[in-house]
Amino acid sequence: MGRMVEIQGLRKEFGPIVAVDGVSFSVAQGEVLGFLGPNGAGKSTTMKMVTGFLTPTAGTVKICGYDIQEDPLEAKARLGYLPEGAPAYQDMTPAAFLKFVGEIRGFRGAELDRRIDETVAKVHLGSVMDQTIETLSKGFKRRVGLAQAILHDPPVLIMDEPTDGLDPNQKHEVRSLIKAMARDKAIILSTHILEEVHAVCTRAMIIAKGKVITDGTPGELERQSPLHNAVTLALTGVNPQDIHAALGMVPGAGKVEDLGHEGDLWRFRVYPAHGQSIVTEVSRCIRDHGWDVVELYVEHGHLDEVFRMLTEPRQALT
Amino acid sequence: MNIGRIGVIFRRELASYFATPIASVFLVIFLLLSGAFTFYLGGFFLRGQADLLPFFDFHPWLYVVLIPALAMRLWAEERKSGTIELLLTMPVTMGEAVIGKFLAAWCFTGLALILTFPMWVTVNILGEPDNGVILAGYVGSWLMAGGFLAIGSCMSALTKSQVIAFVVSAVVCLAFILSGFPLILDFFSGWTPHMILSIISSFSFLTHFQSISKGVLDLRDLVYFVSLIVFWLFATAILIDMKKAE
Numbered sequence: 001m002g003r004m005v006e007i008q009g010l011r012k013e014f015g016p017i018v019a020v021d022g023v024s025f026s027v028a029q030g031e032v033l034g035f036l037g038p039n040g041a042g043k044s045t046t047m048k049m050v051t052g053f054l055t056p057t058a059g060t061v062k063i064c065g066y067d068i069q070e071d072p073l074e075a076k077a078r079l080g081y082l083p084e085g086a087p088a089y090q091d092m093t094p095a096a097f098l099k100f101v102g103e104i105r106g107f108r109g110a111e112l113d114r115r116i117d118e119t120v121a122k123v124h125l126g127s128v129m130d131q132t133i134e135t136l137s138k139g140f141k142r143r144v145g146l147a148q149a150i151l152h153d154p155p156v157l158i159m160d161e162p163t164d165g166l167d168p169n170q171k172h173e174v175r176s177l178i179k180a181m182a183r184d185k186a187i188i189l190s191t192h193i194l195e196e197v198h199a200v201c202t203r204a205m206i207i208a209k210g211k212v213i214t215d216g217t218p219g220e221l222e223r224q225s226p227l228h229n230a231v232t233l234a235l236t237g238v239n240p241q242d243i244h245a246a247l248g249m250v251p252g253a254g255k256v257e258d259l260g261h262e263g264d265l266w267r268f269r270v271y272p273a274h275g276q277s278i279v280t281e282v283s284r285c286i287r288d289h290g291w292d293v294v295e296l297y298v299e300h301g302h303l304d305e306v307f308r309m310l311t312e313p314r315q316a317l318t
Numbered sequence: 319m320n321i322g323r324i325g326v327i328f329r330r331e332l333a334s335y336f337a338t339p340i341a342s343v344f345l346v347i348f349l350l351l352s353g354a355f356t357f358y359l360g361g362f363f364l365r366g367q368a369d370l371l372p373f374f375d376f377h378p379w380l381y382v383v384l385i386p387a388l389a390m391r392l393w394a395e396e397r398k399s400g401t402i403e404l405l406l407t408m409p410v411t412m413g414e415a416v417i418g419k420f421l422a423a424w425c426f427t428g429l430a431l432i433l434t435f436p437m438w439v440t441v442n443i444l445g446e447p448d449n450g451v452i453l454a455g456y457v458g459s460w461l462m463a464g465g466f467l468a469i470g471s472c473m474s475a476l477t478k479s480q481v482i483a484f485v486v487s488a489v490v491c492l493a494f495i496l497s498g499f500p501l502i503l504d505f506f507s508g509w510t511p512h513m514i515l516s517i518i519s520s521f522s523f524l525t526h527f528q529s530i531s532k533g534v535l536d537l538r539d540l541v542y543f544v545s546l547i548v549f550w551l552f553a554t555a556i557l558i559d560m561k562k563a564e
Contacts, residue, residue, distance in 0.1 A: 014563065051407040054563055076409040083407075087400030089330070091337045096330075103326040104408050132337075148404070 003028050004156050004186035005050065010059035012045050012210075019045045021210035022059075027186040027203075029155070032178065034201035034218075035190035038311050042210040043190040044084055047160050050188070051081045063156050077105065080154035084161055086145025090134035094125055094144050097133060101148045119147045122177065139170040146174065150181065157181065159189040163196060175200045194303040204303075208311040218303065223275060225301025225309070231282045232259070232269045234295040240266050243291070250285045252278045265294060319417075323410050327418025328425075335426055344388060348430045351380055356437065368445025373437055374455040374531040378495050378524055381466045386487035388426065389470020390480045392419050393558060398478045402562060412555045420471050420551055427463040431456055451533030458530030461543035462523055466491050468550035475557040478564075498522030 005027040012020040020042040027033050035043045048054040050061050052068040052075060061068040066075035088097055098119065102112045120126055123143040128136055133144055142162070149157060162178070163171040171193075178187060178200050191197065197204045197218050205215045214221060222228055235243065240258070247256045247270050254274075259267035272278045279298050286293055335341040352373065356362050360372025396402040405415055441447050466487075473487035474480075496502050498519040506515055519525075526539045 048403070053403050053407050055559075073409045073411070076407060079407070081404075081407045083400060083403040085400060087404055089334065089401055090399065091334055092330075096333070100326065100330045101408070104323060104410060106322075106409075 004064050005188065006060075006062040007050065008060045010046060010049055010061065011057045012042075012049060012054065013057045018210055020049070020056075023207070023210070023212055024059075025205065025212065025215065027156075027188060029186050030183055031203055032182045032187045032189070032201045034197040034204045035188060035207060036192075036194070036197065036204055036307060037190075037207035039192075041207045041311070043207055044160055045210075046207070047081075047158055047188070047190060051079060051158055052076055053083075077152075078155050080149035080152065080157045082145045082149040082157075082159040082162055084164075086142045088133045088141065088144050088148070091132055093130050093132055094120075094136075094140075094147070095129040097144065098147055098151060101151055105152045107152070115151055115153075119151050122150070123147045124173075138165050139167065142166060142170070142174070146177070155185055157185050157187045159187070161191060162189055163191070163193065171196075194307060197303060206307060206310050213310045214306075221306050222301030222303055225303075225306045226271065227299045227305060228272075228275055228301035229277050229279075230269050230271045230299040231279050232267065232295070232297055232299060233282070233286070233293055234265055234267045235286075235291045235293045236265050237292055238266070243268060246285060246289060247282070250278065250281045252276060252281055267295075269299070319411065319413055323414050324418040324421070327405075327410065327415055328422045331419045331422030332426060335422075340388075340391075341426070344384065344426075345430055345433060348380070348384055349433060351384075352376065352434055353437070355380065368441055368447040370437060370441055370447070370452050370455055371531065373434070374459055374527075377459045378462065378527060381463055382488055382491050382495065385427070385463060385466035386470045386473070386484045386491060388423055389467050389487060390474050390483040392423060392471045393475040393554070394478055394480045394483045397562070397564075398480075402558070406558075406562065412559060416471070416551050416555045416558070420467060420547075420554075423467050423471070424460075424464050427467065428460055431460055431463075448533065451531075454533045454535050455531040457535065458527050458539070461530070461540070462527045465494070465523060465543050465546045465550075468547040468554070469494070472550045472554045472557060475554045475561065494521060495523045498525050 003026040007026065008024050010020055010023040011018070023042075023046055025033075035046070037043050045054065049056045050068070052061070052072050055069065063075040064078045066078065068075040089100075092100070095116075098116045099112065102115055107115055120129065123146050125140065125143050125147055128140050133141060136144070142165075146162065149159065159178075163174050166174065175196065178189070181187070182200070182202075189200070201218060203216065204218050204221050206213045206221070214224070240261070243266065244256055244258060247253060247268060250270060252273055254271045257269040257271070259269055261267065270278065270282055277298070283296070286296075335344075355376035356373040360375060362372050365372065393402070396405065406412070438452060441452070442449075469490050470483070470487040473490060474483040476486065477483050493502060499522075503515060503519060506518055526542050529536060530539050
């Protein structure tokens with residue numbers, strides 16, 4: 001199917017404020033794109049424009065080839081959307097609400113019943129179908145929101161903070177559901193939770209001040225971390241100055257950081273000069289000196305560190 | 319414009335009145351007040367005439383309070399709870415959503431009017447009224463309710479606060495009733511041309527409604543109410559589009 005969501009030069013101004021400033025990207029079938037960014041970065045505004053709720057100041061959005069402004073009904077028919085906070089008509093029961101959503105989307109009779117049954121089974125709503133939505137717990141409300149978004153099995157699914165406010169079990173459940181659907185859909189979700197990017201996203205995009213700062217796989221993002229491929233080791237019974245000096249001589253090593261000591265157990269971290277893997281060189285150095293190493297591990301970049309570095313450059317790690 | 323989708327939105331909206339106490343409270347208050355006004359203030363028995371004029375005469379004043387209360391939630395609630403984002407990202411057009419919700423409220427007032435049938439039964443037992451005039455009165459009252467509702471729908475689109483929506487639409491509705499009265503006309507007379515003055519006074523709900531409730535179903539009065547509804551619903555759609563970002 002190729003690109004199911006195509007976004008070109010999207011821009012939104014609210015009076016003098018530029019909320020989204022020239023965002024372009026596309027999402028293909030099978031991709032789960034995670035939207036990251038601080039609060040107020042323009043994530044929700046972008047999603048509201050992609051789903052056709054807000055009219056962009058400039059730029060175009062195409063859903064499966066249909067322009068959301070020129071051909072809104074066709075585009076919206078191919079779109080499932082879970083807005084922030086999963087709004088729903090509070091005085092309705094999930095049964096009535098899903099029936100309403102299904103009918104709006106043009107399903108009737110047996111087809112409607114089948115879709116509701118399937119969706120309810122998928123998101124485990126069966127036990128609360130006849131209570132009004134306002135009496136449901138947060139987790140169930142979120143499931144109702146998810147159910148309305150996937151009821152018509154849309155090729156494009158857009159979710160604004162789908163796991164916000166859920167407990168760890170519920171988060172896990174929602175993520176499993178997203179992963180299960182990912183293969184034949186194009187999914188965009190926004191999140192604050194960086195572990196979620198690892199858990200479900202095939203691609204991550206960091207947005208700050210309305211602009212796309214970086215776009216890549218979660219692994220690629222992690223590699224931007226200065227910590228990436230650093231080697232941390234702990235050893236005993238040696239002179240720390242000697243170790244510091246010896247580690248500095250390891251081929252490919254950059255800075256050596258002294259992480260302090262507990263008794264005579266000393267911890268050091270060796271950063272690679274250019275982000276490459278240096279664990280082989282470090283272990284050869286250890287062998288050559290005959291040190292007693294208690295711990296040795298390779299650091300992976302932390303997404304939240306990259307996130308902070310990219311979105312708040314002034315407070316970047318030293 | 320897809321009738322099927324208007325119907326789906328209409329049914330959901332209408333059902334929501336009955337899912338909450340709104341329906342019962344509104345119907346009971348409407349029936350109580352319209353009865354009380356007719357018999358106590360309107361002097362239904364004292365007049366000694368078999369017609370429903372004292373009943374219909376109080377409708378505009380009843381509507382000034384009750385219709386904004388019914389209309390205030392139409393859009394303000396959708397915006398407050400965020401469901402507007404859900405509704406407008408589904409494959410429906412703005413027009414379908416505005417019309418569907420308006421029609422639900424309008425049919426609900428129609429139901430309230432139908433439930434006043436004991437009044438009609440009473441007058442038919444007591445005398446021999448002209449039932450054509452009474453029917454015209456009902457049609458006129460329902461059209462007027464539609465006009466008030468369309469105004470209320472527009473004011474409800476203005477704000478997230480139902481209280482503000484209620485107060486503003488009550489004031490605008492009152493202005494539309496009184497626009498033939500000195501209260502409003504004095505404000506404009508003296509500095510506006512006579513033609514504008516007569517246009518303002520021709521906007522009065524009261525003059526149009528009174529001519530219908532006397533049994534004269536004039537095309538001009540029908541056109542007046544229908545175009546009024548269309549105008550305010552159109553304004554509703556534009557306002558929602560402008561204000562949905564907030």
